[in-house]
Amino acid sequence: MRNNAGPVLELHDVAKTYPGGTRALAGVSLAVGAGTFNAVMGPSGSGKSTFLHCAAGLDQPDSGRVVLAGEDISRLREPRLTRARRERVGFVFQSYNLMESLSVWHNVLLPQRLAGVRPDRKWAREVLRRVGLAGRENARPAQLSGGQRQRTALARALAGRPEVIFADEPTGALDLSTGREVLQLLREAVDEVGTTIVMVTHDPTAASWADRVVFLADGRIVSELADPTTEKVAAAMTAVSHR
Numbered sequence: 741m742r743n744n745a746g747p748v749l750e751l752h753d754v755a756k757t758y759p760g761g762t763r764a765l766a767g768v769s770l771a772v773g774a775g776t777f778n779a780v781m782g783p784s785g786s787g788k789s790t791f792l793h794c795a796a797g798l799d800q801p802d803s804g805r806v807v808l809a810g811e812d813i814s815r816l817r818e819p820r821l822t823r824a825r826r827e828r829v830g831f832v833f834q835s836y837n838l839m840e841s842l843s844v845w846h847n848v849l850l851p852q853r854l855a856g857v858r859p860d861r862k863w864a865r866e867v868l869r870r871v872g873l874a875g876r877e878n879a880r881p882a883q884l885s886g887g888q889r890q891r892t893a894l895a896r897a898l899a900g901r902p903e904v905i906f907a908d909e910p911t912g913a914l915d916l917s918t919g920r921e922v923l924q925l926l927r928e929a930v931d932e933v934g935t936t937i938v939m940v941t942h943d944p945t946a947a948s949w950a951d952r953v954v955f956l957a958d959g960r961i962v963s964e965l966a967d968p969t970t971e972k973v974a975a976a977m978t979a980v981s982h983r
């Protein structure tokens with residue numbers, strides 16, 4: 741069930757140069773449709789992390805605009821930027837970023853608590869069921885496998901019903917079959933919950949789960965692939981790397 745109800749995230753000519761002079765983004769424009777799964781690939785140093793940080797409101801571009809659910813977040817100052825991020829964005833990182841001292845349940849509810857909203861416990865239970873962690877609510881992260889930790893992180897991201905979930909190498913620390921389970925869950929979140937996902941990855945197979953793949957090189961979008969397969973993504977990556 742993909743709703744494709746117009747873009748939920750738009751980048752307009754976004755540029756960023758780091759102190760020292762590295763031009764990480766050199767004018768990136770992209771529209772991300774609601775309820776779609778998007779992968780971002782590119783060689784090391786092409787600007788993927790910078791793109792993700794600017795698109796998610798973790799960092800500010802020097803110029804250009806980032807419009808998230810109709811709000812231009814690129815010029816927001818703290819604390820409004822933090823609020824926009826907490827209310828509209830979910831994150832899944834390679835390293836999970838769970839609070840070791842909190843149970844699965846409290847990890848999942850933490851972003852809503854930090855945002856000062858009353859947690860939707862019924863939905864939190866439902867997302868834990870969807871990611872296969874019903875019954876593990878009281879476990880601490882240390883008691884979980886890598887795959888279970890990442891499924892907890894995904895449940896945490898889904899629990900706040902964000903406009904967009906940003907995933908940074910979500911399968912980077914997982915073995916092949918565990919990574920596949922996490923990708924399947926990301927796919928289901930898009931197809932069954934209507935979530936929008938933007939995922940940075942180095943892995944052509946991971947990218948093949950997306951609806952489209954955007955390729956960055958030298959801080960620019962240089963190509964795009966719809967309905968990707970592992971083979972098509974790998975071929976496109978080779979072409980991008982040899983530019």
Ligand SMILES: Nc1ncnc2c1ncn2[C@@H]1O[C@H](COP(=O)(O)OP(=O)(O)OP(=O)(O)O)[C@@H](O)[C@H]1O
Nearest residue numbers: 758759762764782783784785786787788789790791
């Ligand atoms: N905080 C920073 N200060 C200075 N330069 C930076 C900073 N962060 C990134 N860069 C530089 O900006 C460019 C883009 O980096 P970025 O991390 O966005 O690329 P990437 O595609 O995510 O790379 P990788 O795949 O290796 O993680 C690189 O040349 C990098 O060295």
